[in-house]
Structures are given as structure tokens and as C-alpha cells.
Amino acid sequence: MAEKITLRETDYSQWYIDLVRSAKLADYSDVRGCMIIRPNGYAIWEKMQAALDAMFKATGHVNAYFPLFIPESFIKKEAEHIEGFAPECAVVTHGGGEQLAENLYVRPTSETIIWSSYKKWIQSYRDLPILINQWANVVRWEMRTRLFLRTTEFLWQEGHTAHATSTEAQEEVLRMINVYKTFAEEYMALPVIMGRKTESEKFAGAVETWCIEAMMQDKKALQAGTSHNLGQNFAKAFDCRFQSKEGALEYVWATSWGVSTRLIGALIMAHSDDRGLVLPPKLATRQVVIIPILKGDISAVIEKARSIAAELNQKGIAAFVDDSDQNSPGWKFAEYELQGIPVRLELGPRDIQSSTCIAARRDTGEKSKLQLDRSLADQINSLLESIQTNLFNRALSFREEHTLEVSSYSEFKANIDNGFLVAHWDGTDETEAKIKEETKATIRVMPADPEMVLRYGMDQPGTCIYSGKPSSRKVIFAKAY
Amino acid sequence: MAEKITLRETDYSQWYIDLVRSAKLADYSDVRGCMIIRPNGYAIWEKMQAALDAMFKATGHVNAYFPLFIPESFIKKEAEHIEGFAPECAVVTHGGGEQLAENLYVRPTSETIIWSSYKKWIQSYRDLPILINQWANVVRWEMRTRLFLRTTEFLWQEGHTAHATSTEAQEEVLRMINVYKTFAEEYMALPVIMGRKTESEKFAGAVETWCIEAMMQDKKALQAGTSHNLGQNFAKAFDCRFQSKEGALEYVWATSWGVSTRLIGALIMAHSDDRGLVLPPKLATRQVVIIPILKGDISAVIEKARSIAAELNQKGIAAFVDDSDQNSPGWKFAEYELQGIPVRLELGPRDIQSSTCIAARRDTGEKSKLQLDRSLADQINSLLESIQTNLFNRALSFREEHTLEVSSYSEFKANIDNGFLVAHWDGTDETEAKIKEETKATIRVMPADPEMVLRYGMDQPGTCIYSGKPSSRKVIFAKAY
Numbered sequence: 005m006a007e008k009i010t011l012r013e014t015d016y017s018q019w020y021i022d023l024v025r026s027a028k029l030a031d032y033s034d035v036r037g038c039m040i041i042r043p044n045g046y047a048i049w050e051k052m053q054a055a056l057d058a059m060f061k062a063t064g065h066v067n068a069y070f071p072l073f074i075p076e077s078f079i080k081k082e083a084e085h086i087e088g089f090a091p092e093c094a095v096v097t098h099g100g101g102e103q104l105a106e107n108l109y110v111r112p113t114s115e116t117i118i119w120s121s122y123k124k125w126i127q128s129y130r131d132l133p134i135l136i137n138q139w140a141n142v143v144r145w146e147m148r149t150r151l152f153l154r155t156t157e158f159l160w161q162e163g164h165t166a167h168a169t170s171t172e173a174q175e176e177v178l179r180m181i182n183v184y185k186t187f188a189e190e191y192m193a194l195p196v197i198m199g200r201k202t203e204s205e206k207f208a209g210a211v212e213t214w215c216i217e218a219m220m221q222d223k224k225a226l227q228a229g230t231s232h233n234l235g236q237n238f239a240k241a242f243d244c245r246f247q248s249k250e251g252a253l254e255y256v257w258a259t260s261w262g263v264s265t266r267l268i269g270a271l272i273m274a275h276s277d278d279r280g281l282v283l284p285p286k287l288a289t290r291q292v293v294i295i296p297i298l299k300g301d302i303s304a305v306i307e308k309a310r311s312i313a314a315e316l317n318q319k320g321i322a323a324f325v326d327d328s329d330q331n332s333p334g335w336k337f338a339e340y341e342l343q344g345i346p347v348r349l350e351l352g353p354r355d356i357q358s359s360t361c362i363a364a365r366r367d368t369g370e371k372s373k374l375q376l377d378r379s380l381a382d383q384i385n386s387l388l389e390s391i392q393t394n395l396f397n398r399a400l401s402f403r404e405e406h407t408l409e410v411s412s413y414s415e416f417k418a419n420i421d422n423g424f425l426v427a428h429w430d431g432t433d434e435t436e437a438k439i440k441e442e443t444k445a446t447i448r449v450m451p452a453d454p455e456m457v458l459r460y461g462m463d464q465p466g467t468c469i470y471s472g473k474p475s476s477r478k479v480i481f482a483k484a485y
Numbered sequence: 486m487a488e489k490i491t492l493r494e495t496d497y498s499q500w501y502i503d504l505v506r507s508a509k510l511a512d513y514s515d516v517r518g519c520m521i522i523r524p525n526g527y528a529i530w531e532k533m534q535a536a537l538d539a540m541f542k543a544t545g546h547v548n549a550y551f552p553l554f555i556p557e558s559f560i561k562k563e564a565e566h567i568e569g570f571a572p573e574c575a576v577v578t579h580g581g582g583e584q585l586a587e588n589l590y591v592r593p594t595s596e597t598i599i600w601s602s603y604k605k606w607i608q609s610y611r612d613l614p615i616l617i618n619q620w621a622n623v624v625r626w627e628m629r630t631r632l633f634l635r636t637t638e639f640l641w642q643e644g645h646t647a648h649a650t651s652t653e654a655q656e657e658v659l660r661m662i663n664v665y666k667t668f669a670e671e672y673m674a675l676p677v678i679m680g681r682k683t684e685s686e687k688f689a690g691a692v693e694t695w696c697i698e699a700m701m702q703d704k705k706a707l708q709a710g711t712s713h714n715l716g717q718n719f720a721k722a723f724d725c726r727f728q729s730k731e732g733a734l735e736y737v738w739a740t741s742w743g744v745s746t747r748l749i750g751a752l753i754m755a756h757s758d759d760r761g762l763v764l765p766p767k768l769a770t771r772q773v774v775i776i777p778i779l780k781g782d783i784s785a786v787i788e789k790a791r792s793i794a795a796e797l798n799q800k801g802i803a804a805f806v807d808d809s810d811q812n813s814p815g816w817k818f819a820e821y822e823l824q825g826i827p828v829r830l831e832l833g834p835r836d837i838q839s840s841t842c843i844a845a846r847r848d849t850g851e852k853s854k855l856q857l858d859r860s861l862a863d864q865i866n867s868l869l870e871s872i873q874t875n876l877f878n879r880a881l882s883f884r885e886e887h888t889l890e891v892s893s894y895s896e897f898k899a900n901i902d903n904g905f906l907v908a909h910w911d912g913t914d915e916t917e918a919k920i921k922e923e924t925k926a927t928i929r930v931m932p933a934d935p936e937m938v939l940r941y942g943m944d945q946p947g948t949c950i951y952s953g954k955p956s957s958r959k960v961i962f963a964k965a966y
Contacts, residue, residue, distance in 0.1 A: 031605075041550040043549045046547070046548050046550055047547070050548060067524065068524045068526075069521070069522040069527055069640065072591075093580070096577050097579065101572050121521055145581030146581075
């Protein structure tokens, strides 16, 4: 089994790294800043992909694939975009043994290479909308890396859509940020705050960036997904115009939106504990481990364990048996807790006699007795649902306990390490920059969730906690990953 | 609709390009040698991925992800490997605005980066086997490219396994080439010949390469998948040893195997015709298009078409309706034939009255009358199965008609443009190279399929058609993609 994991309260950062490596989720590679996503970690990504992909298709999107390489001249076409991304790029200068005539950038994001195609595909309003998503790897040169959260190469999906009107594009932006919110809350059991980014925090090349923000167990914020209204910026950069129904020649409206393997980091940091990974059942490839307690008639116990697993599998529950005799039951308990299997069934000869078994749930450690009868799958499904709900509720309570409204800068500074701060802001870049410089906290989101807006009177005017100038709304500040 | 497609008999290469572009499967990008896989093409890849991934998992494999970049020093560790791949590599020399201390190669294949990890993961026989697959993009600088078949960047899967014994590794090599054969034949409806490559055609760094070879409609061969026995070559290059059960320190045995988006090219070239794409139903995301013939009571026809589609969808058949009034039924017939939808249902007011409809199958163009009753899904399923079977049988007959045994070099030269030639070969690189130089034909495969071996007496000794020296077996020669 694994090395010991540092306790969260001792060193949260070290706990995270220890957990990721002990549970064999990921490893640093010999390539600077790049990670290896190991099978246990990749299995989580596959579950995320399957759920998201189905949600994208249900909202009318199709998948495609665009080149990894972007010619230097393309990436330079949108002024803000190149300013934001060029310093982070990996550059191919040689190919096939020769120096290239034009350098190729390894994609940090694909707006430019995709819009150079859309320009060719779009002539008339009949060609719109284009609703394409791409699953791909991207590269952004990072100086300080952290497994899943910030690595030079990562995996993601990027949606890139083209529309005839600004209104349609804005609807798409909001549709997709809401898809992300639903995914985060229903699959990841991760409560998120949805809203807009400030000017200084938006995507390089966007008119507006929408996001979902989550709170980790160390009370820091983590941006879990973004959806950008790109206006006509990329259409203008690539001269992409269409003939409207009315016959006019107009620039196309664009959106882009993405989530990445960073979500795996968010999942870990939101739910896991000092014993290891805690996985929401909906994202667990293996939901139930059955551990035979091998005393007396070993073969009968193993046989029963296998028949239970087969029955559960047949009913759609991903169960498996660990009947290896190399390790003790205690070792196995610890190992599968480390790996985050949501439910453990302990099965010994006496359990078989009494037609019961012990179920231990990973989230609370609580044990219960289950009946080994036809209703077993139902009993386990309730347990899995209860774990999924409990994880969400626990994370939501935690966030609510650590969200505080402040009305002065001294109050702000006294509490900024304690979670999300709701505060009035005068809407200027200067104030935002000053606060960041002095406290390291940034404006994470201008919330749009109706419940959040209502609860905190987010849209009420007031006075900026920093400048004392009039403020038209409250925003959420926090330190962030 | 699309531009006109060149006829196959006029210019097979141009037919292929025209088809790929008209059916919107792929496009050249502005990046030299790189393609854009458009939604229609990517949908085929998604179907292939789903089927293959399930087969890999059923044989005990798990997915993971390793870095895109490979340090120059790694790729140089295996002598044959670097010799084979270095000239084809794209090289990153700058990252984050600075020149790198060590150049990074964009992976052309991942043996080296993966074995540098396996070295860390493997200490004892208990850590074996490792059965990992990766879905990824790779880059090989190509001078002459062709959409899907040969592009600078392509998508693929690469399995990389580690074993305690040579026997186990060899079993894995054969298991996976047989998985590929099953996939090609059952899903792609593509008959393939399975066997070994010669020394000069094997993978750079392998001890043995196994492959499946298919015949295209122009009678050329196409390599559709490979499985390599890497022996201990990479373990030695990366000093990867394990403690055996007996306590000895031994080098690990390795395999790797892969198929790529090239399979989409094979699929097109094997089955499609002058009207466009022909897709085997098992790889069609859209299996049935329903085209309402809009005369008389339009709304009743549309309503019926939609209810039929809903019923078929519910029964697992991917059906959709095109009820747009922008295009005529004739235009739609041609468009969906171009796109390769396996079955077209034509539905007019009189059909509804008589509770029947016309079904046209894409492979033969044949029309039949179906009953619009409860058995409709069954009728369509039979049709889809019949199409799947017919495509396989048609391709198999074609291959058999164009496979000829030859016993002299003059006979060989007279027939080399006419398909696969079964011939005796003396087993030397020299003879192989001479024949290639003089005829452009290569040894595609030393068949191992029992039926093939038996039919042609592949394992019988004889006389080399070129050198007149003794030959221990017959092999298959052909011109190839």
C-alpha cells in the first residue's frame, strides 16, 4: 500500500500531492511541467467525458478535430489573444529534419485555427449556427505546476460556435455555462457559483467571460469552467462574414467554452480526506468493492462474493471482488479507502449464514447491515445516492459557512483567508488591482445565480469597500488556485 | 449539395479526395500536412473508438495518458527507434518565450516516454503485467499527404504492455492483432489478412511486427493495424528490470499495438462508390433517414415521419427525419447517399394510407416495401444486418477475385497491378528490396490465418520467384498505401 499521506491540517498542499500520488491518480513526468495521468486518474476523466459529451450532444453539438499546430501568423491575428497567450506557448521550429519557414505554436487554445476554417465554411446564414466541440490536449508553458490543477500540457474540451446574431451567441454562452454548472453539481457533487468575470479576469480575446467558481477545503476558490462571448472579435480577425437573410454582409458572432482535467483536481480538493480519495458515486468507475473475510470455508465465501458482484453488475452497479490472499482485509480496507471506492462490503462466513453483510460508506465511514436478498441492489443504490447527495450538501454547507459579507476593507483583510467575501466594488480595474496587490485576493465572480443574487442583494448599489466610491453591485472576492 | 465527384474508374485518387471533401469528412488545414476532421468524419471515429475501447477493456486493459513531448535524450535511447523516427519528428525548441535546454520531440509514438515511467512503476513480478492503452494525437512529418491515410498529425490509440515473460508478451501481441481483425471484419465489414511483417517492414525497435492487411477497391493493400513484440529492447534501453518470483533480476518484456484515423480512409476506399460514402451500419451514427414526400396533407406526413423516427430511436436504431422545405426529395436522396446513410425511408401520403413505405438500401440501391406496423424496427434491423453482411461479403469476394498465386517473376510483373500476389520468397532482405525497387511492390504480410495458410499452402517450401533459391514459405506481395 501507499506511503503515509500528510494530514490536511498539517499541510494542505502536501496532502493533495501525497494523495494524488498514493492513490496513483497522476505523476510528474520527466518532461518539465507535464503530468502522466495514471489509469486511476484517467478513469475519472473518462466518466467526466462521457457525462459532458452526452450533455453537449443533447444541446445540439457535434465533435470534430482541428490541428495541434497553429501557424504564428494566425495566433497573431487577434491582438488581445496573442498578448495573452504568446508568452505561454511551446514553439515548433523544426520539422522533418529542417527549419520551418514559419514557426508553429502548439495550441494553447484553438480559436485561431478554428476560425481560419470557419471562414471557409461560412458563406450564408444557412451555414449557421455551427456548434462544434473538440476533445483535445493543449499546452501552456507554466512556471509553477501542480498535478491536475496547473500543468504545461492538459486535456480538455473546447466548444467553438458560430452564430448569425449577437443574441443567439449570448444564449449559447449562458446555455453552456449552465451545462457546466449542472455537471459540477449533479456529477461532481460540487456546488458552484455561476456568473460573470470582471474585465481584467476575462479570456484574452473575449467580450465577456462567464464562469463557475467552487470552494476547496482550504477555502480557496477554483475556477471550474468558463464560457466566453467572443463577440465578432475572431470573425473580424479572420474576415469571416456571412450573407444574412436580408442580404447584408455581416461578421459572424462567436462563443467558446471549456473545462479541463483541472476538474479532477477540483474533485479531489473538494471531497477527499486524510484517508485518501473520496469519489462521488456517479464518477466512480468502481462503485462497490466486496472484501471476503477469509476464515473457515474460504471457497464458499469467495463464491458468494463473486455471485453478489455478478448480480450487482447486471443491475448496473459497478462492483468487484478483491479475493487475493496476498493482503489482509485490513490492508484492503485502507487501500480501497485510499482509492475512493464509494462502498465497501465485508463478507464473512457468519454473514452468509445470517444472509447479511456489512456495508461501509466511504464519505462518512458509517457502517450498516444490508440484507443479502433480492433487494440488495436497491439497498446499495440508496446508499450510493445518499453518498452523492451527502457530498454535495457537505460541500455546500462548507461553502456557506465560509462565505461572509464584509462592509469595510479592514473587515475584508481580517477575513480574506477565511473563504469567499461578498463585498461592494466600484467597478474599476484600479481598485481590483490594488486589492489584489495588497491581499492576493481577486474578484472571482459577479454572481448571476438568482438565489445567490437574492440572498446577498448582489445587484444592490452601495459603497466600494476599498475606494469608498459608489458601487453598483457586490462581487465575490477570494484567494484562488 | 456537393460538387460532382470524379468517377472511380476515371481517377481513383481524385474520387477519394472528392468524396472526402464533398461528404464533409475532412479538409486540409492551413497547417502543412495537417487535416481537419469534420463532424461527419469524426462521428465515424467516435463509433470506432467506442467499439475498440470496449474490446480493449474486455481484454483487461485500462486507459491512461502520457505527455505529448518527449525529451531528445529519451527518443535516442533505443538505437533502431531513433533511426526510424527522428527524421519524421516535429521539434519544440522554445517554450515560455525562451530557448529550451533540451529539445522536445512531439511524440511520433510513445514507447520511450512510457517506458521511462514503467521503469519507475515496476519493481517486482507483482507489478506485472501492466496493460495500458492511450488515445492520443501523434505527429510524423510527412512529405506527401493524403486525407486520413497519411497526415502529419493523426489520432490513434497505442497500447503499451509490460510482462514478466516472453511467452506472455507474445500471447498479448497475438491477442491484440486478433482484436483488430475482429474489429475490422465485424464493425468495418473489412476482410483482412492477419500475419507477420518481414524484418524490413517491421516497426523500428520491434523484434516482430504483426499486422492486418486489407485490399482497397483499386486493388492496393492498406495496413490497417499493427501489434509489435518489442522483446526486451525498450526495457534494456530504459534499464527496466523486475524481481522475478524466483528472486532473479530480469528485464521486462514489452508489446505495443495501435490503429489510427487511417482506418477511416480504409473504410471509405473499401466500400464507397461513385455516389459517395457507403458506411457499414455498425459504424453509422445516423442509420436511417426518413424523407417525407410533401404532397397533399403535409402535416400528417411530417407527423407520421417523426413518430416513426421516435419509435425507431427508442428501439436502438438511429433514425432521423429531414422535413426541411428548402430542398426537394431528389436533392435529399442524393445528399444522404453522399453521406452514406445506410437506409432511406421514403414516406408520402399514399404510403400512410396503405401503411407501407419504401426503403432504399445504400449499398445496392435496391428498394423494398416495408410494412408500417409493429414489426417495422425488426424489418429495418434485418435490412441493416443484411447491409453489414453484404458489404463484408462483397469486399471479401473482391479480394479473392484479385488474389493470385504466381510461380515466376515474369508472371509476378505481369500481374502486380492486379491485386495481391501469393509467391515464394527466399527470406532475404536483398530479394525483397530488389523486387520493391523493380516493381514498387512490397511484402505486405506473411499470413497466419489458418484458412489462408491452408488454401494457398503458405507454409509449404518451394523456390523463390525472384532468386530461384529455396523458399520456406509463400508470402503476399502488393503495392500499398
